[in-house]
Amino acid sequence: MTETGYATNSSFSQLHPNEGEPQSQRLKEAIRSPAECIYWYSLVDLDPARDAIEGFHVDEHEYHLDLVTYTGEKKPAWNYLRHCLQEEQPV
Numbered sequence: 001m002t003e004t005g006y007a008t009n010s011s012f013s014q015l016h017p018n019e020g021e022p023q024s025q026r027l028k029e030a031i032r033s034p035a036e037c038i039y040w041y042s043l044v045d046l047d048p049a050r051d052a053i054e055g056f057h058v059d060e061h062e063y064h065l066d067l068v069t070y071t072g073e074k075k076p077a078w079n080y081l082r083h084c085l086q087e088e089q090p091v
Helices: 021-032 076-086
Strands: none
Touching: 021 076
């Protein structure tokens, strides 16, 4: 595995307040995988004023792949990762 991630599109979260939970589930699956190590895409969402790899807002998902929003709000997956780092065997 080279890297993984799961986009949490902020415009979608207004319609579905638990939208961050699928990201937590994907993180849980990655942590439980038999891979020797995993790489989450990034910690903090991309600044909306910057270009993503594909260009400026070509794919909105590129701006919402991370565990903390651009404004500093921690997503549910952040809390799961924090919990796992404090435990000897992640749940």
